[in-house]
Amino acid sequence: MSNPIVFSSGARIGKIAAEADEEFLFECFVDSPALTELKLKGSPKMLLLGSTGAGKTAVIRKIERDSDSASLIQLDEMALGYLGNSDVINFLVSLDVNLDLFFQALWKHVILIEFIRLKFNVDDEGKSKFVFGQIFDAFSRDKRKARGLEYLRKWEDKFWISMDENIREITENLESTVNAEMGGEVEKFKLRAGYIRSLSAEKKSQLQRVARKFASPDLLSDLSKVIDTLADHSTRVEPSFVLIDQLDENWIDPSIKYPLIRALIESLKSLRRVSDLKTVVALRSDLLEKVVLETRSSGFQSEKYEDYIVRVKWDSKQLKKLVNKRINFLFRRQYSQDNVTFEDVFNEKVTNTGSPFSAMLERTLYRPRDVINFVNMCLEASEGRGSVIRKSFAIAERNYSANRLTAMAEEWQNVIMNADSVIGMLKGRRETFEISEFCTSDLLESLFSHYPDYGNSKPDELWEVVSEAISRTVDPFEIACVLFSRLHLMGAVGVKYDPSLPYQFFFETQKPLPTLQLDHSTKVRVHPMLHSALGIVK
Structure with a gap:
């Protein structure tokens, strides 16, 4: 080179977080199959899945930058704090009332309103009413669209107001309905800490029966008709993108956060009927695991959404x-x-x-x-x-x-409590070893010494089996299998099922460890990334 370089202090090829890397991000962007798939109008892919640092935010920002019709929903502008602070919402959550349908209605409303703004360039009240007039004229003679049109009529002068006002109004409607019938109970809940825990089983069951009818709002049925109406009003132009990112951040209380994310994922299927709309949700792999863990009693299974998932791979x-x-x-x-x-x-x-x-x-x-x-x-x-x-x-x-x-x-950490201690089980080990080396009584003793305080969270699979060891005899091999399934999920180790196969790491396969294929002689390799920090012996 004619001008030899010398590294100066502060020389960097960019920041590690995409949201802070404006200068390098677009100048040095590398296209990925995930981006191509998401931008394809007919593709069912809407859930962008990847570990932290895989480039999800970069893909979201690239779509936003390249599209003439795209909106990135800012979670901190959605008044979700109001939702999380609502006494009525917290009362229903404490009663173990499943709010999934209400939360689905909330997401569908927010996304559809944002889509109408984008599609018709609604930026003031006058344009809002004009756009509704067009939709009404097109479908007013179709009786099947009556409920959808009625819903749109109710919101015709509100398409242009901020998203937080929309959410606040829907939540206030629920609060008014619940307070009209259960206001006394909500007041007791608000004034007395531990009120729900003090209820008899019979009283709690009675309140649940009354409360459940509020969790399945007519709003959801109306929104289904709105989706039908907008689906019939679609065109062949490029889709409008409604983008959602940063779901892993602290935007709402965890007791509501995980059901809300589950409801968002559930909403994606029906929104696909509007071909002009492309909803893209970026989600960290560990967060999806946590959502499944926290909502599994409701029957949520991430496998059902494989057709909608595109993974960021490099x-x-x-x-x-x-x-x-x-x-x-x-x-x-x-x-x-x-x-x-x-x-x-x-x-x-x-x-x-x-x-x-x-x-x-x-x-x-x-x-x-x-x-x-x-x-x-x-x-x-x-x-x-x-x-x-x-x-x-x-x-x-x-x-x-x-x-x-x-x-x-x-x-x-949110998926596997005391994740640092779990990874620490590898400290000072050889680079490769057999699972049998962990199948000793010391394994259970070591895990017990790091047993986490879960509070209101649900225990991870590893700590569940450790808890069971208190009341039943647990084979150390059973514990070791669960331990390595967790370490494999985190990316700390690769596993070799067969001498003819290479070591399988989660970041390569994107598949959980099939523990039934493990035996005492199964070989494990600590990822080289951790060798120095864990003092791994080669």
Whole structure:
């Protein structure tokens, strides 16, 4: 190169969070099959699934940027705090009343109103009434559309008001209806902590019978007619995108959050009937696991939605392309007018085997965030140099491994309580070992020492079997199988079922560990990403 580069302090190929990476995100964007599938009008794919750092937010933002008709719903602007603080909602939740249908109605209303705004460019009250007039004229003679039109008529002057006002009004309608019949009970619940727990089984059952009729609102039936009406009003133009992201953040109390997410997923199927509308929901893999865990008593099964799920996956070529684009963008802008590639920066052998990029990739879960983070740490460890040498790579790997260990525990903490202690069971182990090495009485004792305080949450499968060991004899192999199914789900280990097969990691297969295929001689490999942080012996 005519202008040799020198790494300065703060040299980065971008930030690891897409929402904070405006500068690099679009300049260095790499198309993925997931993006293509989601943008396809006739495709049923609406649920964008992936682990943290896989690039879900980047895909959502790319759709928003490229489409002439797209809206990203901001959860903090939806007045969901009002929903979470509602005494009536909390009263019904405490009574164990299933609010799934009410929450579905809420999501459908919000998404359909947003779709009408997008499709007809509604931005004021006058335009709102004009658009409704068009729809009414088109279907007023069709008696089958009467209920849907009546619903739209009721909201015709409100299409343009903010989303939080819509949600507040629907919630207030429910509150008024419940208070009219059960106001005294709601007041007792509000004034007396633990009121529901103090009720006799008979009294609680009586209140549940009364309350259930409020959880299945006429609103849902009306919205079904609205969907029919809008489906018949569709055109062949490009779809309007209603995008939902950041569901993993703290936008509402967990007691309501998981049923709300379940209801959102349930709503997706019926919304597909409106061919002009494409709803895309980004969801972390661990969050979906938590939703299934917390709502499984209601019969929710994520497998039913496989036809609607598209997973964010990356291969080595795509990740290399991403890194090259970002390195070139950084150094062409700051240092050189020449094209700069990964090999220009990593031009020395950094490990005993393989190329520098394969060595780096081996220590990742094949996610953009992992690779970006690792490269940034290598640049930081190489400040003042013009390339990354073996010593700098080793320093970066130690920092990176510690960072990924913490991030993995934090990512899965809501699904697997004390996830850090569960991963810690691998500390000081060999890189590969057989499951039989864990099948000792010490395993149960070690887990008992980290037994979590669940509070109101439901216990994970691992801690359920540990709890059962108090009242029945549990084979250590049974506990080990559940332990490794959890470690496999987190990405900490790969499992080799058969000598002729490679190690299976969750980030590659996207499938839970089939514990029935495990036996005492099944081999396990700790992911290289964690070797340094866990002191793994090679």
